[in-house]
Amino acid sequence: MVRELTAVFIGGYLVFLIVLLSKLASGKQEFASLIQALDSPVSQVLHLCVLVAALWHSVTWFNLTPRALPIFIGEKRVADTLVAVVMGYLPWLVVSMIILWAISEDWFASVPN
């Protein structure tokens, strides 16, 4: 049931993301006030809850992947942990790094010193 509950938090966060994008599209002032609001205790607490839920979703999802997609080499079934790492945790790390890298590149480019 905890796993199912993550959908509520992720869903809520997706609504927030859509709002964020809409504000971004509507112009500087609207976007700026939302960004300011992120630096508030309420936002921090909500984000923390969503972060826990999102992590829980990722971990449960990747751990179940090998059972839904077993991989065989000859007669041997590849160990579940190995499949989870190769098909889940590793791509997760790579995707996260790429996104962080893209953001930081842009960030440094746009911040005047």
Added chain:
Amino acid sequence: MSDNTKITLEVFRYHPEGTGQTASKPSYDRYDVPFHDDWVVLDALNWIKDNSDGSLTYRWSCRMGVCGSCGMMVNGEPKLTCAAFLKDYYPKVIKIEPLVNFQVERDLTVDMEQFMEKLESVQPYVIRDDVNQTDDGEYKQSPAQLARYKQYSMCINCMLCYSACPVMGSEPEFVGPAALALGHRYNLDNRDQGTSQRMDRMMEHEAVWGCTFVGECSTVCPKNVDPAGAIQQAKAASAQKYFKKFFVPKGAGK
């Protein structure tokens, strides 16, 4: 342990056709049973039947986790009673009840009829378009081909997974873990040619799509079958088949 150590069993009783005190109304009886380190719950039930109440009804056969007939709820968990050791519960009282999500027939025995119908409905046997004659020799299978489905063929039809499954509790029409896993087992078998007719049943709403991958079935399975995993694979196969029908014109190939 000294020889006269005892353990108490609280056993579900129900004799719908009976007379006297135990008639028709479900109730619990308590029995003090000799405690031995190497006794399982089934030994205790046999002791009760032999020494204190011959009317106690339950199923068992092999006593070694092979026949799948001794499944009961032990302290609320579905277990093979021939594999549930008394020492794991001692000194607490052990509560024995019939498997949940089934109709009780009498005491600890349940009605297996619906389970059998569901099992039959997925056609859990090798289906061939062309049947080899004896002279043609056997259908060949390599060790690698065997490995694909072996885990799912270990099922002993003990029905513990049906008692563990929360969907089963709310949706009695659900085909259920063991039957779907066995259907998938034959779909994976290289000697079989019946996947498409089997899938007609398995793709139904009450079949693979009833499952929400809670996974309790795999937790309780005494044979490590992982029916939950098998059902996810069957879902992926169903989805493939579902999308294929939009792209492959009717009648072209199969």
Added chain:
Amino acid sequence: MSKSNEAFWWSLFSAGGVLAALCMPVFVLITGFLIPKLVGGKEDPALVFYDMFSSMASKWPVRITLFAVIFFSLFHCAHRIRHTLMDLGLRHSTGLLAAICYLSALTGSVFAVLALIRL
């Protein structure tokens, strides 16, 4: 016994499950913790972020990726919430429940498209 379109919803659910598992934690990390950390102390920080995000999000590959992540994840959530409610006993008005869940996800996706196009 009924034939089922569940395969369709389940495929969206699975795709969304993968994308959400890959992307959500880092997204949350950025909007919840990195941005506020960088906002603190700056003169007019929000404007810096505005330039940065609008230049980034208006690139087409980024727009399409964002849309895919949002669209599939929304349907992932809708499907999971729907099935959880069904498991919790809401089995009588299944059609209505499905309509509410998936239409919400669709609405969200439409808003996402509108925002992404205007960027």
